[in-house]
Amino acid sequence: MLPTPAYAAMTAKTPIGPYTIERREPGPHDVLIDILYCGICHSDIHQARDEWGGSIFPMVPGHEIVGTVVRMGEEVDKWQLGDIVGVGCFVDSCRECEACQEGEEQFCEPGMSVTYNGYEQDGKTPTYGGYSTRITVHEDYVLRIPPRLPLERVAPLLCAGITTYSPLKRFGAKVGDHVAIVGLGGLGHMGVKIAKAFGATVTVLSHSAGKRAAALALGADHFVVTSEPQAFGEHRKRFDFILDTVSAPHDYNAYLELLKRDRTMVLVGIPDPVPLSAASLVMQRRHLSGSLIGGVRETQEMLDFCAKHGVLADVEVIPIHKVNEAYARVLKSDVRYRFVIDMASLK
Ligand code: NAP
Numbered sequence: 001m002l003p004t005p006a007y008a009a010m011t012a013k014t015p016i017g018p019y020t021i022e023r024r025e026p027g028p029h030d031v032l033i034d035i036l037y038c039g040i041c042h043s044d045i046h047q048a049r050d051e052w053g054g055s056i057f058p059m060v061p062g063h064e065i066v067g068t069v070v071r072m073g074e075e076v077d078k079w080q081l082g083d084i085v086g087v088g089c090f091v092d093s094c095r096e097c098e099a100c101q102e103g104e105e106q107f108c109e110p111g112m113s114v115t116y117n118g119y120e121q122d123g124k125t126p127t128y129g130g131y132s133t134r135i136t137v138h139e140d141y142v143l144r145i146p147p148r149l150p151l152e153r154v155a156p157l158l159c160a161g162i163t164t165y166s167p168l169k170r171f172g173a174k175v176g177d178h179v180a181i182v183g184l185g186g187l188g189h190m191g192v193k194i195a196k197a198f199g200a201t202v203t204v205l206s207h208s209a210g211k212r213a214a215a216l217a218l219g220a221d222h223f224v225v226t227s228e229p230q231a232f233g234e235h236r237k238r239f240d241f242i243l244d245t246v247s248a249p250h251d252y253n254a255y256l257e258l259l260k261r262d263r264t265m266v267l268v269g270i271p272d273p274v275p276l277s278a279a280s281l282v283m284q285r286r287h288l289s290g291s292l293i294g295g296v297r298e299t300q301e302m303l304d305f306c307a308k309h310g311v312l313a314d315v316e317v318i319p320i321h322k323v324n325e326a327y328a329r330v331l332k333s334d335v336r337y338r339f340v341i342d343m344a345s346l347k
């Protein structure tokens, strides 16, 4: 085993602090990755604080990982030493179920092995995420990072990028469509950039009036402050597609009213439950759906798409000892737009 410095939450109520984990020596098909950067996703906070229930402690969060292949098993054929690679929200799956066969490993029927706060496919070895100096991963669950990119700005693509790319692509955001992105945080700002790259006209719906200039600078065409009383009346039936990235409870019915007839709103934020009125859907035959990250193949497609279109995250790079401060700022919506940990600060 390889003793590895990390940062962990020991309980749902304690701050994240230094901790040592064991990584496995690479098996025949594993690569050992030296982690360069890891993004901080709001899901890290939900899970470290056990907001979804069932959290496994100690927990080393982090699923937006970029690093270098430094060692590998003798049968690895996809990678070479020195390759710059990524790891996203899962590190393994059963490979046999219908979802895995279709390349939608995130919906693996027996269950994917999430990168942290989960178990390996043996069902008993806990997984630990990217707030650590290295990680061992099966070669099939590793992503290729296109060359010549600023890696700290690539890391957030591994979760925030794929989570917004997948529904925008599936529901076909295109030239001429009016797309609304609800919430301008880590996911939201990637949603704006990716929807623009697909050619859509993009409106940000935000509860933070102070984000207007930044939203327009990111490429949004319009900005609506949802806390203003006239906002929902004025924009009724305006949008072809709404992507809702908000992490806190809010009234879905109000946002559904902003969709045109027959159009779709997709939830990717995962707040506590909120009541849904049937009339919000029935009266204009609207659709409400959800979306969960993306499979390995689609994640690679997203990375290649973002490289081609110059789509990168806007980040604030921090040393790891500032992680608790960063969490507090994310909770205040005070992040432009993703914190990324420079893992050199842990070595
Ligand atoms: P984030 O950076 O904190 O952004 C969330 C945004 O939601 C905030 O910037 C804020 O935008 C808005 N918001 C926050 N509190 C609000 C409130 N009380 N009322 C209205 N709006 C509020 O979080 P993130 O990392 O983008 O993650 C967003 C959510 O997606 C989280 O719940 C996370 O767990 C989930 N997630 C889901 C998937 C998936 O596969 N489905 C993947 C990753 C993350 P404004 O200031 O602009 O209003």
Ligand code: ZN
Residues within 6 Å of the ligand: 041, 042, 043, 044, 063, 089, 159, 160
């Ligand atoms: Zn995430």
Ligand code: ZN
Residues within 6 Å of the ligand: 093, 094, 095, 096, 097, 098, 099, 100, 101, 105, 107, 108, 109, 110, 111
């Ligand atoms: Zn499976």
